[in-house]
Amino acid sequence: MAYKEKEIEKLYYSIGEVAEQFNVAPSLIRFWESEFDIIKPKKNRKGNRQFTKEDIENVRTIYHLVKEKGFTLQGAKEMLKNDSGSVKDKIELLDSLKRVRKFLTEIRDRIH
Secondary structure, eight states: OOOOOOOOOOSOBOHHHHHHHHTOOHHHHHHHHHHOTTOOOEEOTTOOEEBOHHHHHHHHHHHIIIIISOOOHHHHHHHHHHHHHHHHHHHHHHHHHHHHHHHHHHHHHHHO
């Protein structure tokens, strides 16, 4: 019986790692942090930002509203203030549908 090493999950991500996930500059993440109070990374002793998974989900929400839906910053703030649960649910649904689509495409490619 082979021992399967459990994958270690990171607790904190650097601003560079977060920016890379969304293919944006770290300066944009810092700007959004100053504009949106839902992004609150901890800072270590050196002052480096440490983003949690929750912080990254909040960045994803803002990215979706501003970059994918074309909201202004003010429009995104209003949307989050009025109905952040609904926005996050829609993003989760879209992510889920993208995973299903990828899975179905892989199956189709294997059949052909």
